[in-house]
Amino acid sequence: MAIREGKWRCPYSSGVNRGAHLACGGCGATRDKEVTFFLEDDAPEVTDEALLARARAGADWLCNYCGAANPPDRSQCRNCGGERGAAPSRPVVEEGAGMRSERSEDPLARLPEGEARSNPAPLVIEPGDASGAAPGIRGATLARRVVYAGLALVSLRSTSRPPRPPARSAGMNPAPLIIEPGGASGAPPGPPARSAGMNPAPLAAVTRRFRPVVTTVLLLLVAFVAAAAYFGLRRSEETLTVAGFEWERKVAVEAWRTVRERAWEGSVPSQARVVSRRQEVHHTERDQVGTRRVKAGTRDLGNGFFEDVYRDEPFYRERPVHRTRVTYDIQRWVPDRTVQASGQDHAARWPDPALRAGEREVSRSEKLVVVLNGKRTYRMELPEAHWAALQPGQPVNAVMRGGWSVLELKQ
Ligand SMILES: [Zn+2]
Ligand SMILES: [Zn+2]
Numbered sequence: 369m370a371i372r373e374g375k376w377r378c379p380y381s382s383g384v385n386r387g388a389h390l391a392c393g394g395c396g397a398t399r400d401k402e403v404t405f406f407l408e409d410d411a412p413e414v415t416d417e418a419l420l421a422r423a424r425a426g427a428d429w430l431c432n433y434c435g436a437a438n439p440p441d442r443s444q445c446r447n448c449g450g451e452r453g454a455a456p457s458r459p460v461v462e463e464g465a466g467m468r469s470e471r472s473e474d475p476l477a478r479l480p481e482g483e484a485r486s487n488p489a490p491l492v493i494e495p496g497d498a499s500g501a502a503p504g505i506r507g508a509t510l511a512r513r514v515v516y517a518g519l520a521l522v523s524l525r526s527t528s529r530p531p532r533p534p535a536r537s538a539g540m541n542p543a544p545l546i547i548e549p550g551g552a553s554g555a556p557p558g559p560p561a562r563s564a565g566m567n568p569a570p571l572a573a574v575t576r577r578f579r580p581v582v583t584t585v586l587l588l589l590v591a592f593v594a595a596a597a598y599f600g601l602r603r604s605e606e607t608l609t610v611a612g613f614e615w616e617r618k619v620a621v622e623a624w625r626t627v628r629e630r631a632w633e634g635s636v637p638s639q640a641r642v643v644s645r646r647q648e649v650h651h652t653e654r655d656q657v658g659t660r661r662v663k664a665g666t667r668d669l670g671n672g673f674f675e676d677v678y679r680d681e682p683f684y685r686e687r688p689v690h691r692t693r694v695t696y697d698i699q700r701w702v703p704d705r706t707v708q709a710s711g712q713d714h715a716a717r718w719p720d721p722a723l724r725a726g727e728r729e730v731s732r733s734e735k736l737v738v739v740l741n742g743k744r745t746y747r748m749e750l751p752e753a754h755w756a757a758l759q760p761g762q763p764v765n766a767v768m769r770g771g772w773s774v775l776e777l778k779q
Contacts, residue, residue, distance in 0.1 A: 370413045370676045371423045374405040374668070387672025388419060390437065390446070398447050399428075400435040401458075407666055407674040414673065427458040427670025439671070457670060462677055464665010600770045608746065608774070610762045612739040613755070615716035616708065617732070623704035624726040626697050633692035640696035650691035654684045701728065714760070716752075740766065740774060748774045 374387035379402045383394030390399050414420055428437035432455045436447035443452050628643065632650065636642070664679040704727065709719035716736060721729055736755040740746045746766075750758075754777070758764070765778040 369678070371420060371669075372407060372411040372666075372674050372676070373414050373419065373423075374407045374411065374672055374674045376403045376405050376672065379403065387674075388422065389672070390439075399437045401430040401437065402435070403437065405668055405670075405672055405674070407668075411674070419673075423669055423671065423673035423675070425671070427460055428672075429455045429457045431455055460670050461668040462665055463668065464663075464677060602770060603775065604768050604771065606742050606766050606768050607763050608740040608742040608766045610738060610758050610760055610764060611741040611745065612712065612760070613714045613758075614710075614712050614737040614739065614747070615734065615755075616710040617716060617718050617734045618706050618708045619719055619721045619729055620706045620731045620733075621704050621721050621723065622701040622728050622730045624699060624728075625702050627700050627702060628695065628697055630693060630695050633694055636694045636696055637698055640694075640698045643695040643697060645692050645694050647690045648693040649688045652686045652688050655687050656682045657685045658683045701730075703730075714756075716755075740764070742766070743771070746774045748777070750777075 375384050376387060376399065377384050378392040378394060378397055380397045381392060381395035383392050385391075385393055385399075387405055391397065392399070414423060422439065426440040429440060429442075429452060430437055431445040431448060431450050432453060433450035434445060434448040436445055437458070438446055438452070438455075440457070444450065445452070629640075631637075633645070659680040660683040661678045662681050663676055665677045667675045667677050669675055707719040707721045709717060716734070718732065721727075723729065734752070735749060736752055737747050737749050738755060738758055740748060767775040767778070769775045
């Protein structure tokens with residue numbers, strides 16, 4: 369469990385200080401409850417025994433009188449001398465991929481033995497805070513920052529839109545904002561407010577100017593589509609004359625042949641003649657061969673130090689499972705050839721497949737077309753009974769679609 373030293377940013381001078389330091393090196397301000405810690409990615413592991421002892425001693429307690437942070441072994445405030453009494457401690461917070469749990473609701477629950485703090489009382493919330501249920505110092509500070517951000521948004525938006533009630537943004541869940549540990553400065557976050565409040569006036573003007581053009585284009589488009597649909601799909605009736613016939617008929621033939629196939633032992637057909645057998649990978653199975661420690665995140669110890677948090681993950685290995693693969697010969701009906709006949713007369717006939725030994729006919733198909741004369745020449749496929757009943761030169765009433773195809777012939 370590697371321990372690493374964090375940093376904190378002074379809320380008064382913005383100076384960045386070592387986690388071990390209890391006062392700002394820049395302005396001398398004492399580390400107080402406004403301070404939150406952050407861990408830099410490349411922070412080295414702490415090896416010094418004295419620092420390790422401090423890191424493991426527990427979180428700072430926060431003076432009820434002046435707000436100063438004190439090491440857990442002190443019983444009086446190092447800043448004002450006030451008694452520790454029921455002063456709250458900083459929450460110990462875990463952060464990392466997929467794990468984010470504030471410990472303040474039950475600070476003793478996951479602490480290692482011997483590290484249990486004598487005083488797990490919830491933190492005092494400053495009067496004037498909008499959120500009455502802030503989970504701790506960090507939460508309280510954040511809630512205040514959210515109010516700032518909300519107010520900034522409202523003031524920017526009020527030029528063009530009716531302002532939203534600030535109470536709404538203040539009451540929103542502040543949790544998603546706990547992202548960057550470096551943002552400990554007291555200034556309200558700027559960039560989100562700026563982007564949300566981007567001046568909408570020019571955009572509105574452009575929209576207003578082009579609205580008539582856009583509307584006209586849309587109307588023309590709708591009119592065009594409607595006209596195309598009407599002329600393309602409208603039905604009409606027309607008397608056509610039977611001008612000719614076309615036909616095409618096919619017979620598919622299969623042959624009884626020896627084919628080579630492969631199958632797993634156990635699903636080889638009984639009539640098969642086995643050619644060869646060999647072992648092949650049938651599938652793979654996953655065996656757990658142990659566990660692997662992976663770093664899951666860090667724990668803010670509340671005293672300037674951070675502890676790496678690990679998780680045991682199961683570690684698997686793929687194992688191939690072999691079975692017997694059989695190659696065999698077997699007799700099967702297989703597609704062989706198709707015979708075809710066609711003509712441009714009214715005497716459709718089936719082609720003779722001239723079956724030889726070890727062959728069979730499997731399917732027949734046909735396409736029968738009548739040629740019709742009207743304003744144009746049309747071709748239409750018909751079922752055999754209807755096709756055969758028509759006579760050359762015969763007039764037929766047809767339902768046309770769009771004037772370019774025959775939808776149906778009336779009997
Ligand atoms: Zn400072
Ligand atoms: Zn104090």
